[in-house]
Amino acid sequence: MSDHPYILGTTRRQTHQFWNSHYAEPPDGFQVHPVWEIPYSYLRGPYRNNSFLVTLKTFVPTRHIDLYEVKNSIVTNKTPWVVILESILPLYNPRNRKRYLFAKCMDLLSGEHCRKILFWSELARKCFVEHLTDWCAALQGKFELVYPAVSIPEGPMERFADGKVHVLFAGYAFFRKGGRELVRAFTSLNRDDAVLHLVTNFTPDGFMTDTTQRDAAEARAGVQRRPNILVHENMGQKEVIALMRKCHVFCLPTFWDTFGLVCLEAMSCGLPCVVTNVGALEEVIENGGNGFVVRLSVNGFGHLVRTGDKPFDNRAAVVEAREFLVAELAAKLTALLDDPQMRAKMGKRSLELCRAKFDFQERRKRMGEIYRTALGVSPDG
Numbered sequence: 436m437s438d439h440p441y442i443l444g445t446t447r448r449q450t451h452q453f454w455n456s457h458y459a460e461p462p463d464g465f466q467v468h469p470v471w472e473i474p475y476s477y478l479r480g481p482y483r484n485n486s487f488l489v490t491l492k493t494f495v496p497t498r499h500i501d502l503y504e505v506k507n508s509i510v511t512n513k514t515p516w517v518v519i520l521e522s523i524l525p526l527y528n529p530r531n532r533k534r535y536l537f538a539k540c541m542d543l544l545s546g547e548h549c550r551k552i553l554f555w556s557e558l559a560r561k562c563f564v565e566h567l568t569d570w571c572a573a574l575q576g577k578f579e580l581v582y583p584a585v586s587i588p589e590g591p592m593e594r595f596a597d598g599k600v601h602v603l604f605a606g607y608a609f610f611r612k613g614g615r616e617l618v619r620a621f622t623s624l625n626r627d628d629a630v631l632h633l634v635t636n637f638t639p640d641g642f643m644t645d646t647t648q649r650d651a652a653e654a655r656a657g658v659q660r661r662p663n664i665l666v667h668e669n670m671g672q673k674e675v676i677a678l679m680r681k682c683h684v685f686c687l688p689t690f691w692d693t694f695g696l697v698c699l700e701a702m703s704c705g706l707p708c709v710v711t712n713v714g715a716l717e718e719v720i721e722n723g724g725n726g727f728v729v730r731l732s733v734n735g736f737g738h739l740v741r742t743g744d745k746p747f748d749n750r751a752a753v754v755e756a757r758e759f760l761v762a763e764l765a766a767k768l769t770a771l772l773d774d775p776q777m778r779a780k781m782g783k784r785s786l787e788l789c790r791a792k793f794d795f796q797e798r799r800k801r802m803g804e805i806y807r808t809a810l811g812v813s814p815d816g
Contacts, residue, residue, distance in 0.1 A: 440464055441466070441501040441810065442499060442500050442501045442502075443467050443468065443502055444468055445469055446470070447469040447470065447472075453583055456586070464803065465806060468500065471497070490508050492511065500514055502517065502806055502810055504517050505518050505519070506520075510548070512548070516549055519553045519555065520563065521693045523736070541570055544574065550577065550808070551577050551805055553580075553581045554578065555694050557580065561736070581801060583694060583793065584793045584794055584797065586796075587790070593680060593681060594682070595630075599629055599630050600684065600778075602629060602631045602632065603634070603682040603685050604631070604632065604687070609651070609654065610640045611643045611690055612635075613687070613689050613760065614633060615654060616761050618631070618658055622661065624765060630664075630665065631663065632667060632678060633658060633666045635668070637652075643691050644753055679704040684768070686708070687701075688711050689714075690731075690739050691749075692714040693715065694715045695710065698719050698720060699793050702725065702793070703793075705785055706785060707771060708725060708726035710726065711730075711731050711760070712737070713731065713739055715737060725781050725782075725788055
């Protein structure tokens, strides 16, 4: 082991608690140093919102950096770096291939300074390979599959003991994550023995559902009139985990997701999960094992599609899927509400999967091995 830690350079702004945990406890022998970067996203004129420039990272180090780690980005510095990909990057759109910046970015990705390409899921790797088949010969040796991971909270889970089954939804993108459909399914059951908790800010979504602030206000007002639906707005991460430890079932009936980190958090609290099959959620939830997967119409990349001549019309795909999703959610919830043994069995399986496949300390050790390989040092170096 080196007498001095290797310095891992990262972006200064982290967007999810997972990354805060990831960098708060780096692998042994590594120290994290947040680094300023050139803010290409603030450029004006013809380069405003250029997908290539938004994806590029040029760091301005204030000290020596041994290795950079970025997410969904490409580094221009002449220092070793690794990239974590949760999905396909914007610049990989086939229509961009003839542009100069595409070739430049791919040269950086296949160059000597990019040491590892880490995929969050098998689906992310599949998307990458199928979009960039002609580049894979040069990149294949850099590929690694490294799932996100969570720590299992210590101590016993203190579930609500009021004789009711408490169902939890957590997603600030309420409409895109299927919150509206879950509320419809839950209210259709008309159960006095169940409570639905919504951790959300009712954020409107123009990407999948074309919802507005008015839709958000109406949704908020609608659920607040129902005594068995409780809304938790502006909740911190620790508070969400504490609520998960009290609930009995978790639902994420999302129309769009890459992985669904919140499902890992719910699983770490021993909850059965009801999800859709978008993104990589089928790599997280075993249908009939640690929950249920509602199978919507998705393409090979896990994106929701519709039938007909415009399969990639996001909003139309949501409209087409909505009634089916509501009916399926009602059926899955009924099964879980009526069968405490099923809930217990699926919750136990969630914990088993966290320990076997998504354990934070195991991932931490694996990342240490990957970092050392990227730097060309021995496992003990």
